[in-house]
Amino acid sequence: xxxxxxxxxxxxxxxxxxxxxxxxxxxxxxxxxxxxxxxxxxxxxxxxxxxxxxxxxxxxxxxxxxxxxxxxxxxxxxxxxxxxxxxxxxxxxxxxxxxxxxxxxxxxxxxxxxxxxxxxxxxxxxxxxxxxxxxxxxxxxxxxxxxxxxxxxxxxxxxxxxxxxxxxxxxxxxxxxxxxxxxxxxxxxxxxxxxxxxxxxxxxxxxxxxxxxxxxxxxxxxxxxxxxxxxxxxxxxxxxxxxxxxxxxxxxxxxxxxxxxxxxx
Amino acid sequence: xxxxxxxxxxxxxxxxxxxxxxxxxxxxxxxxxxxxxxxxxxxxxxxxxxxxxxxxxxxxxxxxxxxxxxxxxxxxxxxxxxxxxxxxxxxxxxxxxxxxxxxxxxxxxxxxxxxxxxxxxxxxxxxxxxxxxxxxxxxxxxxxxxxxxxxxxxxxxxxxxxxxxxxxxxxxxxxxxxxxxxxxxxxxxxxxxxxxxxxxxxxxxxxxxxxxxxxxxxxxxxxxxxxxxxxxxxxxxxxxxxxxxxxxxxxxxxxxxxxxxxxxxxxxxxxxxxxxxxxxxxxxxxxxxxxxxxxxxxxxxxxxxxxxxxxxxxxxxxxxxxxxxxxxxxxxxxxxxxxxxxxxxxxxxxxxxx
Numbered sequence: 001x002x003x004x005x006x007x008x009x010x011x012x013x014x015x016x017x018x019x020x021x022x023x024x025x026x027x028x029x030x031x032x033x034x035x036x037x038x039x040x041x042x043x044x045x046x047x048x049x050x051x052x053x054x055x056x057x058x059x060x061x062x063x064x065x066x067x068x069x070x071x072x073x074x075x076x077x078x079x080x081x082x083x084x085x086x087x088x089x090x091x092x093x094x095x096x097x098x099x100x101x102x103x104x105x106x107x108x109x110x111x112x113x114x115x116x117x118x119x120x121x122x123x124x125x126x127x128x129x130x131x132x133x134x135x136x137x138x139x140x141x142x143x144x145x146x147x148x149x150x151x152x153x154x155x156x157x158x159x160x161x162x163x164x165x166x167x168x169x170x171x172x173x174x175x176x177x178x179x180x181x182x183x184x185x186x187x188x189x190x191x192x193x194x195x196x197x198x199x200x201x202x203x204x205x206x207x208x209x210x211x212x213x214x215x216x217x218x219x220x221x222x223x224x225x226x227x228x229x230x231x232x233x234x235x236x237x238x239x240x241x242x243x244x245x246x247x248x249x250x251x252x253x254x255x256x257x258x259x260x261x262x263x264x265x
Numbered sequence: 266x267x268x269x270x271x272x273x274x275x276x277x278x279x280x281x282x283x284x285x286x287x288x289x290x291x292x293x294x295x296x297x298x299x300x301x302x303x304x305x306x307x308x309x310x311x312x313x314x315x316x317x318x319x320x321x322x323x324x325x326x327x328x329x330x331x332x333x334x335x336x337x338x339x340x341x342x343x344x345x346x347x348x349x350x351x352x353x354x355x356x357x358x359x360x361x362x363x364x365x366x367x368x369x370x371x372x373x374x375x376x377x378x379x380x381x382x383x384x385x386x387x388x389x390x391x392x393x394x395x396x397x398x399x400x401x402x403x404x405x406x407x408x409x410x411x412x413x414x415x416x417x418x419x420x421x422x423x424x425x426x427x428x429x430x431x432x433x434x435x436x437x438x439x440x441x442x443x444x445x446x447x448x449x450x451x452x453x454x455x456x457x458x459x460x461x462x463x464x465x466x467x468x469x470x471x472x473x474x475x476x477x478x479x480x481x482x483x484x485x486x487x488x489x490x491x492x493x494x495x496x497x498x499x500x501x502x503x504x505x506x507x508x509x510x511x512x513x514x515x516x517x518x519x520x521x522x523x524x525x526x527x528x529x530x531x532x533x534x535x536x537x538x539x540x541x542x543x544x545x546x547x548x549x550x551x552x553x554x555x556x557x558x559x560x561x562x563x564x565x566x567x568x569x570x571x572x573x574x575x576x577x578x579x580x581x582x583x584x585x586x587x588x589x590x591x592x593x594x595x596x597x598x599x600x601x602x603x604x605x606x607x608x609x610x611x612x613x614x615x616x617x618x619x
Binding site for chain 2: 083084089092094097098102129133151
């Protein structure tokens with residue numbers, strides 16, 4: 001049990017240009033699947049990178065009692081699994097090697113048998129066994145995205161940061177990914193922050209919503225509580241409605257663009 | 266290479282993968298055996314007639330050879346043949362690691378200026394005779410070449426660290442460096458006297474005829490130190506193939522890895538090049554052959570690149586003695602003239618299949 005994720009007064013920037021200022025988020029308890037949404041260039045990726053330690057930030061990023069921002073990269077890796085928005089390169093590695101190497105490069109302590117068992121598990125969980133021996137150079141973008149996800153999930157970190165994990169996937173695989181992530185977060189008490197553009201997928205699967213805008217937090221909370229027409233206008237500059245489908249899930253219907261969304265300072 | 270779903274569910278993935286890589290192990294063994302045969306062919310060919318049977322007997326029991334045969338075998342044939350293998354392996358390995366850390370299949374000791382720098386160093390020593398008196402000229406030239414070769418890669422590293430450069434910038438620096446170094450070498454050639462000029466030009470051709478047992482020992486020791494170190498980093502290097510961002514997010518210290526690898530391969534390439542001169546193409550073709558045959562899992566790719574580099578240079582060495590009977594052509598010329606058409610053919614046939 002690693003405890004909740006809490007961000008206290010976190011600011012991140014690129015060079016001298018601040019992107020996110022004085023952000024307070026959480027605490028998000030173990031088992032949370034959290035969607036990070038907002039317009040383009042609002043800092044979704046930046047936030048995930050900062051938590052992953054790939055971007056320097058100020059403030060405190062607490063996972064339980066551990067301040068992640070004070071851990072060296074090698075220590076953070078045990079706790080955090082980050083999936084980059086970029087797809088893995090189309091190299092002549094086969095998927096099995098891509099996943100195994102990502103795992104074993106940093107987990108020299110595991111026996112071969114143990115590593116093989118964990119790699120096998122992740123291929124099964126993501127339904128990728130039939131492309132395990134295919135070269136990445138021969139795969140579609142979506143397949144490579146799934147391999148990238150497998151590289152992260154295989155390490156079983158207690159905190160998952162997924163940057164647009166479904167951007168290259170068709171409907172079936174989007175569902176596959178979200179259902180898998182949903183199961184992992186619930187069963188293994190994992191916290192997952194997921195940057196995602198598809199707002200309806202976010203509303204359907206996530207139990208928390210973090211809406212970024214204007215260099216800070218616009219709203220946070222349960223999807224059906226925070227998401228409304230006013231927030232759509234503020235976050236995206238659109239006129240839209242939040243309705244409910246026959247199964248009771250909220251759905252966003254977009255009507256028209258009204259204004260450019262507020263850009264970060 | 267796809268596996269049907271039934272297959273996949275019946276056996277563990279690890280087992281399937283082991284079956285899959287058995288082919289690669291076989292290819293590695295095949296490469297090693299072919300290299301052994303090429304080595305024997307290299308020893309058995311030459312300008313003086315020495316029957317293959319005599320040579321084999323002489324290797325086992327040197328008393329069966331006449332004195333002159335013994336000299337030919339031990340001071341000419343064997344050192345050349347061994348040097349070809351060691352230099353080829355060193356350049357193949359150096360090229361493979363450079364290509365991975367710079368994420369660029371065109372990176373090699375040649376394209377990044379290691380050879381051009383070695384050439385400049387050798388030219389400086391030959392033309393200006395800047396040698397301490399106690400040093401044999403042969404070694405002095407090699408030392409000059411070595412210092413310049415290592416210096417050039419250090420300079421590229423320093424520049425790219427200073428400007429926080431991406432891998433593409435490193436490659437661009439390297440290419441810019443090649444032009445500057447070549448211009449400086451040309452300048453030195455312009456002011457050189459006829460004797461020195463001839464020596465410089467010949468050095469540049471890249472030849473195994475400068476091989477001696479001492480030099481072989483030096484290259485062998487450096488290779489024996491570098492290859493095991495390379496093999497300790499195979500997982501990180503393999504993971505780096507997925508992309509820099511991915512590798513960093515797995516917790517691999519990409520910058521440090523790149524620095525360590527570049528230091529190691531520049532040493533390796535500089536030692537190889539300084540004793541034999543400019544042999545350009547091995548560091549490019551070794552890794553390409555290995556990638557086509559073995560994929561990019563560095564457990565196979567790195568030894569494969571070394572073996573492929575060694576094999577290409579060894580075969581070139583054989584060819585260099587056969588093309589014009591009675592004359593040993595500089596092997597640098599042969600690798601380019603014979604090797605490159607073969608290499609292009611290999612790539613084009615691969616493209617057509619893909």
